[in-house]
Amino acid sequence: MKPVTKHVCDQIFRGTLWNCNNSSFIAPDFEEITDGALAIDSQGKILGVGTYTSLKKLFKAKKETHFKDSVLLPGFVDTHIHFPQMNQIGCHGESLLGWLEKYIYPEELRMSHPKQAERFSSLFFRELFQNGTTTSLVLSSSDAGSTDILFKSAKASGARAIIGKVSMDRLAPKELTRSVSQDKDHSEELISKWHGKEGRLFYALTPRFSPACSASMLKMLGELAQKHKGVRIQTHFSENTDEIQLVRKLFPKSKDYLHTYEDFGLLNERTVLAHCIHATSSEISRMAKLNVKVSHCPTSNLFLGSGLFPMDLFSKKEINMSVGTDIGAGTSFSLWTTLGAAYTIQRLRHQDVSTAQLFYLATLGGAKALGLENDIGNFEVGKKADVQVINWKKKAILKARMENSQTALDRFFSCLFHFEKDLIEAVFVNGKKVFAQL
Ligand code: GUN
Ligand code: ZN
Numbered sequence: 001m002k003p004v005t006k007h008v009c010d011q012i013f014r015g016t017l018w019n020c021n022n023s024s025f026i027a028p029d030f031e032e033i034t035d036g037a038l039a040i041d042s043q044g045k046i047l048g049v050g051t052y053t054s055l056k057k058l059f060k061a062k063k064e065t066h067f068k069d070s071v072l073l074p075g076f077v078d079t080h081i082h083f084p085q086m087n088q089i090g091c092h093g094e095s096l097l098g099w100l101e102k103y104i105y106p107e108e109l110r111m112s113h114p115k116q117a118e119r120f121s122s123l124f125f126r127e128l129f130q131n132g133t134t135t136s137l138v139l140s141s142s143d144a145g146s147t148d149i150l151f152k153s154a155k156a157s158g159a160r161a162i163i164g165k166v167s168m169d170r171l172a173p174k175e176l177t178r179s180v181s182q183d184k185d186h187s188e189e190l191i192s193k194w195h196g197k198e199g200r201l202f203y204a205l206t207p208r209f210s211p212a213c214s215a216s217m218l219k220m221l222g223e224l225a226q227k228h229k230g231v232r233i234q235t236h237f238s239e240n241t242d243e244i245q246l247v248r249k250l251f252p253k254s255k256d257y258l259h260t261y262e263d264f265g266l267l268n269e270r271t272v273l274a275h276c277i278h279a280t281s282s283e284i285s286r287m288a289k290l291n292v293k294v295s296h297c298p299t300s301n302l303f304l305g306s307g308l309f310p311m312d313l314f315s316k317k318e319i320n321m322s323v324g325t326d327i328g329a330g331t332s333f334s335l336w337t338t339l340g341a342a343y344t345i346q347r348l349r350h351q352d353v354s355t356a357q358l359f360y361l362a363t364l365g366g367a368k369a370l371g372l373e374n375d376i377g378n379f380e381v382g383k384k385a386d387v388q389v390i391n392w393k394k395k396a397i398l399k400a401r402m403e404n405s406q407t408a409l410d411r412f413f414s415c416l417f418h419f420e421k422d423l424i425e426a427v428f429v430n431g432k433k434v435f436a437q438l
Contacts, residue, residue, distance in 0.1 A: 077366025
């Protein structure tokens with residue numbers, strides 16, 4: 001028999017793989033490959049996915065890493081997280097508007113200071129890595145300088161991130177607001193400096209929410225979205241019933257909350273709307289038509305008592321869904337824990353979300369929300385090797401639960417409720433190690 005010519009690759013990762021083949025939320029396709037492997041080139045591109053034995057026949061690797069007791073799965077994608085709120089998790093006793101005023105605006109002012117931004121921004125990405133998250137869509141403070149510092153940290157840490165400075169020109173402390181023209185200049189400076197850098201850093205226009213933005217601010221941001229085609233858009237929508245009343249009062253001519261964004265050209269396939277709990281059927285239909293994406297933030301919704309996200313209504317309209325931690329209203333940096341909360345919320349609604357759907361939300365659903373599905377979201381030839389390695393054998397009670405388990409889906413599901421940071425053994429972005437347990 002003629003010997004097969006082997007391709008040379010930079011490295012092979014060996015271990016059990018959990019993956020999601022290119023699929024949709026409605027029909028997610030979860031797969032386990034025991035003793036699997038990824039062949040990766042020097043740029044971090046995946047050249048092969050399969051069993052270790054089959055890949056060894058095809059590839060000759062310069063380096064091989066065997067994660068013997070562990071599972072390799074795609075790095076998670078957090079589609080809604082606030083950097084300047086990382087030290088405000090767990091502030092007692094308020095719902096959204098009171099919580100913003102009492103705890104969050106003062107903290108965002110403190111975190112606008114360059115010294116604070118410098119002190120915490122590298123910790124921020126490290127915390128994400130320690131929880132298995134490799135890509136995030138991040139709201140920074142309203143300050144351009146501290147947002148620049150956050151970008152620098154993302155660059156240095158190796159993270160894949162889309163970051164935006166928050167835009168506000170009303171109903172917030174004066175020091176946090178910017179005039180429309182200042183905001184335009186600052187946003188454009190950050191876009192030209194960072195959008196597309198290293199192939200893994202991008203900019204997102206970030207009106208905080210329509211109560212904090214005048215019509216002129218929203219109009220200016222809509223014009224920037226039109227001008228800078230690849231730039232993403234992120235904001236909050238329909239999270240809390242008092243917030244919706246406030247929008248009605250502030251925008252008496254708008255037919256509903258969604259219109260306050262729609263009328264200014266802020267809704268398209270590059271927009272991620274966080275929460276969407278109380279959206280009306282007309283709003284949901286228009287979101288579907290405009291191909292707007294949803295970030296569901298379950299731990300935040302439970303913590304602030306905002307409401308129970310009606311996942312089935314969005315799924316019926318085939319609207320792309322993903323998950324966000326929404327730190328600091330959210331109570332965990334971990335998307336593992338967040339997926340557990342997403343499941344619990346649907347139980348409270350007497351609805352189900354399957355385990356494969358949960359896996360999809362934190363991987364391919366997140367990648368699609370950010371327009372990064374050609375690069376990340378699952379293990380597929382041609383995509384980037386963004387990988388988290390979880391060693392479930394480290395925790396006795398989880399190990400016992402896993403060993404009793406019949407299916408890979410059940411094993412993944414049990415991890416959501418047992419998750420602890422020290423289970424994450426290593427994390428890679430573009431095939432490069434960005435985090436490892438000591
Ligand atoms: N709506 C406007 N700003 C915020 C925020 O910082 N967090 C949450 N959860 N909702 C918001
Ligand atoms: Zn938020």
